Amino acid sequence: MIDSTNEPTQMKSSELPPEFGTLEDYTRQALRIALRCGEFLMRRELNPVSWRSLPLYIVPASWVPSEENLSVGGLCCAHFDVLFRPIIEKNSIWRGRGPCVTVNDKAIYELVAPRGNPVLHRASFKRKFVSVALHEIAHAIFNAPFRVVDDVSPETIEILESRQAAPFVSIPLRDNPTPWLQHDPLTFGRVLIHLAHRINESGLLDLEFDVDPSALYSKTLYGVSPLYDYAVAFGDEPERLKKIPLSLLGVFDPPDAATKLFADDVARWEARRSAITETPAQQ
Numbered sequence: 432m433i434d435s436t437n438e439p440t441q442m443k444s445s446e447l448p449p450e451f452g453t454l455e456d457y458t459r460q461a462l463r464i465a466l467r468c469g470e471f472l473m474r475r476e477l478n479p480v481s482w483r484s485l486p487l488y489i490v491p492a493s494w495v496p497s498e499e500n501l502s503v504g505g506l507c508c509a510h511f512d513v514l515f516r517p518i519i520e521k522n523s524i525w526r527g528r529g530p531c532v533t534v535n536d537k538a539i540y541e542l543v544a545p546r547g548n549p550v551l552h553r554a555s556f557k558r559k560f561v562s563v564a565l566h567e568i569a570h571a572i573f574n575a576p577f578r579v580v581d582d583v584s585p586e587t588i589e590i591l592e593s594r595q596a597a598p599f600v601s602i603p604l605r606d607n608p609t610p611w612l613q614h615d616p617l618t619f620g621r622v623l624i625h626l627a628h629r630i631n632e633s634g635l636l637d638l639e640f641d642v643d644p645s646a647l648y649s650k651t652l653y654g655v656s657p658l659y660d661y662a663v664a665f666g667d668e669p670e671r672l673k674k675i676p677l678s679l680l681g682v683f684d685p686p687d688a689a690t691k692l693f694a695d696d697v698a699r700w701e702a703r704r705s706a707i708t709e710t711p712a713q714q
């Protein structure tokens with residue numbers, strides 16, 4: 432399972448004044464934009480080429496009946512399409528197996544507390560929803576696409592069904608050997624920086640907003656510098672390599688500035704870790 436962002440909530444949706452849109456209304460609009468961007472990336476980037484016509488599914492948390500406290504921003508996991516198929520069929524059109532990610536729209540709705548203007552509130556929700564969705568779609572495209580077409584055994588389906596709400600409430604980061612596991616800024620972070628550049632250039636967002644690489648990545652969760660700093664360090668690389676498939680970026684050495692930034696982050700993390708694990712000197 433692949434994690435994603437996890438943010439504290441600030442305000443209960445029940446407290447929103449009536450002039451602000453409902454969660455259902457916001458989600459419908461944001462979902463449309465996120466699917467448009469995700470399908471654009473899939474059509475360009477998914478390999479083998481025959482997979483590019485696969486459907487993409489984004490399941491918002493509000494579609495999933497759950498009594499549990501939702502805390503995770505979004506997730507991507509192999510076989511999510513199988514797990515959520517009944518929910519997809521109820522809320523959307525099932526078009527066969529394909530990459531599937533979740534976005535916790537409920538948490539986002541509460542996170543983006545109203546700041547006096549309903550238009551800005553709606554825009555903040557869309558921006559956050561699309562950012563979380565793109566992070567997860569990047570995982571679906573780059574970390575797990577080969578699982579999409581695997582056969583799923585009845586045992587696996589049984590396990591998935593018994594954990595239907597679990598994807599929204601657990602985040603298995605604590606046991607990772609490094610906080611940036613699967614989110615190494617020089618590989619996955621780099622993909623997100625390039626992806627943001629390609630989406631922004633595509634015109635798909637209708638000038639509503641630009642995708643901000645920093646919004647696609649949690650520096651707190653992954654224990655490294657903000658992705659904005661990496662975007663600066665990568666310089667004009669997203670423009671220079673914009674015709675290279677994202678999955679092939681690793682063929683090119685990252686700029687020295689980016690390599691150095693990550694080396695500094697790793698050194699800082701190692702110093703912090705040894706300070707925490709150091710046993711007190713015997714008196």
Ligand SMILES: [Zn+2]
Pocket residue numbers: 433434435436566570614
């Ligand atoms: Zn992630």
